Amino acid sequence: xxxxxxxxxxxxxxxxxxxxxxxxxxxxxxxxxxxxxxxxxxxxxxxxxxxxxxxxxxxxxxxxxxxxxxxxxxxxxxxxxxxxxxxxxxxxxxxxxxxxxxxxxxxxxxxxxxxxxxxxxxxxxxxxxxxxxxxxxxxxxxxxxxxxxxxxxxxxxxxxxxxxxxxxxxxxxxxxxxxxxxxxxxxxxxxxxxxxxxxxxxxxxxxxxxxxxxxxxxxxxxxxxxxxxxxxxxxxxxxxxxxxxxxxxxxxxxxxxxxxxxxxxxxxxxxxxxxxxxxxxxxxxxxxxxxxxxxxxxxxxxxxxxxxxxxxxxxxxxxxxxxxxxxxxxxxxxxxxxxxxxxxxxxxxxxxxxxxxxxxxxxxxxxxxxxxxxxxxxxxxxxxxxxxxxxxxxxxxxxxxxxxxxxxxxxxxxxxxxxxxxxxxxx
Ligand SMILES: Cc1ncc(COP(=O)(O)O)c(C=O)c1O
Numbered sequence: 089x090x091x092x093x094x095x096x097x098x099x100x101x102x103x104x105x106x107x108x109x110x111x112x113x114x115x116x117x118x119x120x121x122x123x124x125x126x127x128x129x130x131x132x133x134x135x136x137x138x139x140x141x142x143x144x145x146x147x148x149x150x151x152x153x154x155x156x157x158x159x160x161x162x163x164x165x166x167x168x169x170x171x172x173x174x175x176x177x178x179x180x181x182x183x184x185x186x187x188x189x190x191x192x193x194x195x196x197x198x199x200x201x202x203x204x205x206x207x208x209x210x211x212x213x214x215x216x217x218x219x220x221x222x223x224x225x226x227x228x229x230x231x232x233x234x235x236x237x238x239x240x241x242x243x244x245x246x247x248x249x250x251x252x253x254x255x256x257x258x259x260x261x262x263x264x265x266x267x268x269x270x271x272x273x274x275x276x277x278x279x280x281x282x283x284x285x286x287x288x289x290x291x292x293x294x295x296x297x298x299x300x301x302x303x304x305x306x307x308x309x310x311x312x313x314x315x316x317x318x319x320x321x322x323x324x325x326x327x328x329x330x331x332x333x334x335x336x337x338x339x340x341x342x343x344x345x346x347x348x349x350x351x352x353x354x355x356x357x358x359x360x361x362x363x364x365x366x367x368x369x370x371x372x373x374x375x376x377x378x379x380x381x382x383x384x385x386x387x388x389x390x391x392x393x394x395x396x397x398x399x400x401x402x403x404x405x406x407x408x409x410x411x412x413x414x415x416x417x418x419x420x421x422x423x424x425x426x427x428x429x430x431x432x433x434x435x436x437x438x439x440x441x442x443x444x445x446x447x448x449x450x451x452x453x454x455x456x457x458x459x460x461x462x463x464x465x466x467x468x469x470x471x472x473x474x475x476x477x478x479x480x481x482x483x484x485x486x487x488x489x490x491x492x493x494x495x496x497x498x499x500x501x502x503x504x505x506x507x508x509x510x511x512x513x514x515x
Pocket of ligand 1: 140201202227228229334335336337362
């Protein structure tokens with residue numbers, strides 16, 4: 089009976105759900121709790137993907153479920169243009185409290201890509217300049233604006249050209265993106281690339297914003313050096329350019345700080361948030377100073393569902409748990425513990441190039457000549473053993489681990505043991 093239901097739902101999905109999105113598994117999911125999920129067949133799995141770093145507290149955290157239920161009883165949707173409501177107001181205040189520097193005012197959207205589009209519009213509107221500098225290897229989402237600034241795979245861009253004009257890509261200081269010789273000092277090299285753009289392509293007075301993920305996500309789980317981010321801040325200040333940090337994936341404790349920007353002490357002009365902001369409900373945010381938001385002409389941007397009451401209530405509950413359970417600190421020490429364990433057990437394999445982590449944003453990068461063969465095989469073996477993992481990077485060369493910040497250590501050990509044995513058997 090259960091098997092019949094699985095086949096029935098899978099059959100309907102194959103007919104009615106667009107095949108455009110990459111299909112990672114054909115599992116039919118019934119329920120999920122914490123780091124575990126169960127299929128319609130009743131099989132149990134461990135989830136090291138966490139809704140692509142969205143379920144920071146794992147699945148169905150009781151505080152979030154309660155907040156969502158209570159909010160849904162009172163108000164599901166209204167439209168922020170037509171009135172204020174408690175959850176959105178309190179969430180904007182909370183974001184202002186935890187965001188770095190003077191970033192105290194929020195525009196809410198429904199997703200990361202949408203928030204990136206809004207941030208590009210905001211930067212152009214408030215500076216009156218057209219240019220946007222983004223980075224090769226970066227991923228910012230699937231809307232047309234976000235696709236235009238994305239540089240992590242040509243397949244995301246192909247078929248949609250011409251994309252947004254006046255977007256220029258510079259080199260992210262991640263050696264794994266370069267073919268051939270790697271410069272000794274990636275930071276200076278990448279900063280000089282921006283100066284070259286100014287000389288050869290667009291004068292700095294025409295640049296509205298520099299947009300960067302402080303730790304590269306989809307492109308390879310690689311942190312930008314602190315001096316590089318500080319260098320970007322200097323360049324931006326010198327030329328009146330806005331610095332935008334895409335913290336869609338790095339936000340809310342994932343990197344062992346509430347926001348990855350805190351590692352460098354660099355305060356961006358615009359902070360873009362989504363994913364773990366609301367622990368799995370659709371929500372994005374563009375956070376900037378009051379002064380900057382006030383320069384964005386009224387009516388120049390908007391959203392029907394952005395900041396909807398239920399997503400905001402979920403976000404407030406999620407942030408409250410992150411704060412009261414000290415999950416940011418936990419992410420820092422547990423991330424180190426995981427990386428140390430993985431290094432102790434896996435570094436001996438020559439096919440592994442690097443094991444690295446910033447808090448609980450952890451990557452295992454394989455050598456480029458073997459990655460496209462080995463990484464899919466590891467993912468398959470893990471899935472056979474009921475562990476869901478994901479890779480990233482231009483050639484999928486890095487396995488990325490996105491464990492919930494509050495994962496129980498025994499669950500973590502169980503999942504890591506499956507992963508390590510799958511890797512070991514394929515080396
Ligand atoms: C850094 C970053 N920015 C933007 C996005 C796009 O977010 P969404 O899928 O919510 O549109 C993602 C999604 O993976 C991301 O990792």
